[in-house]
Amino acid sequence: MTSGYMTISRKKLLHNLDINGGSTERINTWVDSMRASSPTHYKSNPSLAQDHLKSWMLQHPSALDMFEQITKASKGKPIVMFLDYDGTLSPIVNDPDRAFMSDDMRETVRKLARYFPTAIVSGRCRDKVYNFVRLPELYYAGSHGMDIKGPSKGSQYKKNAHESVLCQPACEFLPMIDEVYTALLEKTRSTPGAKVENNKFCLSVHFRCVEEKKWSELAQKVRSVLKDYPELKLAQGRKVLEIRPTIKWDKGKALEFLVESLGYTNFDEVFPVYIGDDRTDEDAFKVLRERGQGIGILVSKIPKETNASYSLQEPSEVMKFLQRLVDWKQLPIRRQFRIKRRLEGVKIIPTPTDQICLG
Numbered sequence: 001m002t003s004g005y006m007t008i009s010r011k012k013l014l015h016n017l018d019i020n021g022g023s024t025e026r027i028n029t030w031v032d033s034m035r036a037s038s039p040t041h042y043k044s045n046p047s048l049a050q051d052h053l054k055s056w057m058l059q060h061p062s063a064l065d066m067f068e069q070i071t072k073a074s075k076g077k078p079i080v081m082f083l084d085y086d087g088t089l090s091p092i093v094n095d096p097d098r099a100f101m102s103d104d105m106r107e108t109v110r111k112l113a114r115y116f117p118t119a120i121v122s123g124r125c126r127d128k129v130y131n132f133v134r135l136p137e138l139y140y141a142g143s144h145g146m147d148i149k150g151p152s153k154g155s156q157y158k159k160n161a162h163e164s165v166l167c168q169p170a171c172e173f174l175p176m177i178d179e180v181y182t183a184l185l186e187k188t189r190s191t192p193g194a195k196v197e198n199n200k201f202c203l204s205v206h207f208r209c210v211e212e213k214k215w216s217e218l219a220q221k222v223r224s225v226l227k228d229y230p231e232l233k234l235a236q237g238r239k240v241l242e243i244r245p246t247i248k249w250d251k252g253k254a255l256e257f258l259v260e261s262l263g264y265t266n267f268d269e270v271f272p273v274y275i276g277d278d279r280t281d282e283d284a285f286k287v288l289r290e291r292g293q294g295i296g297i298l299v300s301k302i303p304k305e306t307n308a309s310y311s312l313q314e315p316s317e318v319m320k321f322l323q324r325l326v327d328w329k330q331l332p333i334r335r336q337f338r339i340k341r342r343l344e345g346v347k348i349i350p351t352p353t354d355q356i357c358l359g
C-alpha cells in the first residue's frame with residue numbers, strides 16, 4: 001500500500017530508534033517518527049483519509065463484522081485473551097495518571113475472564129495497571145511484558161493454587177532504570193508538558209502535551225541521557241518515547257510465556273486472541289502471525305502498518321467484541337436452560353442478548 005502516511009520511512013517507525021551515532025541525523029529520525037504518530041495531512045484531506053481507510057479495512061476487516069469467522073477459526077480450541085490497556089481498554093487521554101477504564105468495560109472484562117483465561121499486557125508498571133483494572137482474577141504482564149504475575153484469587157485458570165506465576169527477566173536493570181529516570185526527570189524539567197513515567201523495568205517520556213516545535217529539543221535531551229546507556233533501547237508509542245533494556249523480551253515473548261504458564265505445552269492447543277493499539281503490541285501480533293496461531297486485532301481509526309489480521313476502531317468497539325465473545329460462550333448454556341424451562345412448561349421471553357445471539 002502506498003500513501004503519504006505509509007511512505008514516511010516505515011521501517012524506522014516500526015523498529016527501535018537508534019540511540020548512538022551521528023546526532024543530528026539521529027534526532028531528525030526521532031522527530032520524524034514522533035510526527036508520524038500524528039499524521040496531520042489526513043486532517044487537511046479527509047477524502048484521502050477515507051480512501052486509505054477503505055483499502056486498509058479490506059486487509060484488516062473489523063473483528064466485529066468477522067466475528068463468526070474468528071470463532072470458527074478457533075476450531076473448538078480454548079480461547080486465551082490478551083488485552084493491552086491504554087488505547088484498548090481505556091481511551092487515550094492527556095494525563096497518563098487519569099487513563100481510567102469505564103465501569104462497563106471492567107464488568108465486561110470480568111465476565112470475559114469467567115469464560116476465557118485473560119491477561120492484561122501493558123507498557124505500564126504492573127501495580128499501576130492493576131490499580132486501573134482492579135480484577136484479581138486476571139494475569140498481568142506489566143513493563144511491556146517484563147513483569148508477569150498470575151491471578152491473586154478467583155481464577156479457575158490459575159495453574160496451581162499455591163504457586164503464582166512470576167517472570168521478571170529484567171531484574172538486573174532496576175538500578176539503571178531508576179538512575180536514568182532521575183536523570184530524565186532533571187533534564188526534561190524545563191520542557192513544558194513533558195512527563196517522565198517510571199514503569200519499573202522501563203520508562204516512558206511523554207510528549208503528548210509538548211508543543212511540536214519543542215519535540216526536537218526534547219528528543220535531544222532524551223538522547224543526551226541515553227547515550228551513556230547502550231544497554232537501553234528506545235522505541236516509540238503513541239506520543240511517547242519508550243525506554244527499555246536491550247534484552248530479548250517483549251510483549252510477544254510474554255504472550256508465549258503466559259500460554260505455557262496456563263499449562264499448555266503446545267501452543268497449537270490454544271487459540272490466543274491479542275488486542276492492542278500500539279507499536280509495542282506488534283511484537284505479539286508478529287508471534288501469532290509467524291506461528292499461524294490465533295489472531296491479532298489492532299485498535300486504530302487510521303490505517304497503520306501492522307501484523308494484526310483484524311481491526312477495531314476504539315475501546316468502545318473492543319468492549320462490544322468482548323461482550324460478543326461472552327454471549328457466544330454463554331449461548332449453549334442459555335439454550336440448555338431454555339430447553340429445560342420449556343420442558344418444565346415455563347414460557348420463555350427472549351432477552352435482547354438472546355435475540356442478538358440467536359440472530
Ligand SMILES: O=P(O)(O)OC[C@H]1O[C@H](O[C@H]2O[C@H](CO)[C@@H](O)[C@H](O)[C@H]2O)[C@H](O)[C@@H](O)[C@@H]1O
Pocket residue numbers: 084085086087091092093094095096097099121122123124197199204206208237238239240242278280
Ligand atoms: O501497553 P499499553 O498499556 O498501551 O501502555 C503503553 C503506554 O501507555 C500509556 O501512555 C499512553 O496512554 C496515555 C493515557 O491515555 C497517553 O497520555 C499517552 O500519550 C499514551 O502514550 C502509559 O502512560 C505509558 O507508560 C505506557 O507505556
